[in-house]
Amino acid sequence: MKLIPARFMIARARASGYLSSGGHIVETTSGTFGLALAMIAAAQGYRLTLISADTLIDRTLRCRLELLGARLEVVDDPDGSGAQSRRLERLQAVREKDAGTFWPAQYDNPDNCYAYGRLAEWFVRQVGQVDCLVGCAGSGGSLCGTAAILREVFPELVVIAVDTPPVCSSGHQSWPRKFG
Known part of the structure; x- marks a missing residue:
């Protein structure tokens, strides 16, 4: 199901110039949207960095994401809450390091619904x-x-x-x- 918005958001970002051919995508994820992005990035030649928490990504999903070529950054989540604020801080650091990075921002992007x-x-x-x-x-x-x-x-x-x-x-x- 998450392939629908992931594909739509990537296509819209490409059409609007926010994402160039071979560009870099970064997103925070608990799994399924990240997996959809990894499939699209692998098929279309994008670099992908996914940020998650150690309580959200199991070994099987981690392996799938990495086999698809995604770079996975995992933050500590000692209280098991999902560490969203830590994940967003790390995401911003990645964006600052690579100014041309596209962030789909699935929770705030209206294309998530329009898709x-x-x-x-x-x-x-x-x-x-x-x-x-x-x-x-x-x-x-x-x-x-x-x-x-x-x-x-x-x-x-x-x-x-x-x-x-x-x-x-x-x-x-x-x-x-x-x-x-």
């Missing part, structure tokens, strides 16, 4: 009237983006966001993640 326009169109072609959309919360990009487009056609659309606890964005306390 799902085609998915919304596909839903309408497949099922016609859409009354309710149920989806995972995650970063909110896929669900909100798809819902925003669908609501243009179906203003009464009901949206139900589903996520596993703890959902920190909903005010719940974070706890350490466990790798299976």
Whole structure:
């Protein structure tokens, strides 16, 4: 699912001149968006630096990312919270070192939502009237983006966001993640 916004954001950055051929991409990630970026970077010849926390990236995912050519920087996360502020500090240091670096900024980039326009169109072609959309919360990009487009056609659309606890964005306390 994260290939949709990753591909869209990279294409938009390329078209607008924010990312040049063979350029450098940097992003903070807990995994899936980083994996999507790694696949695109490998296929299209971009350099990629991903920043994560030691509690977010397991050995299997780390190996996959590195095999795809991503440079992975991992910060300590002693309290198991995801160390987002440390990750963002490291990301800024990478950007300052390499001024031409493109940061997709998945949580703040409106293209994260806009990328799902085609998915919304596909839903309408497949099922016609859409009354309710149920989806995972995650970063909110896929669900909100798809819902925003669908609501243009179906203003009464009901949206139900589903996520596993703890959902920190909903005010719940974070706890350490466990790798299976």
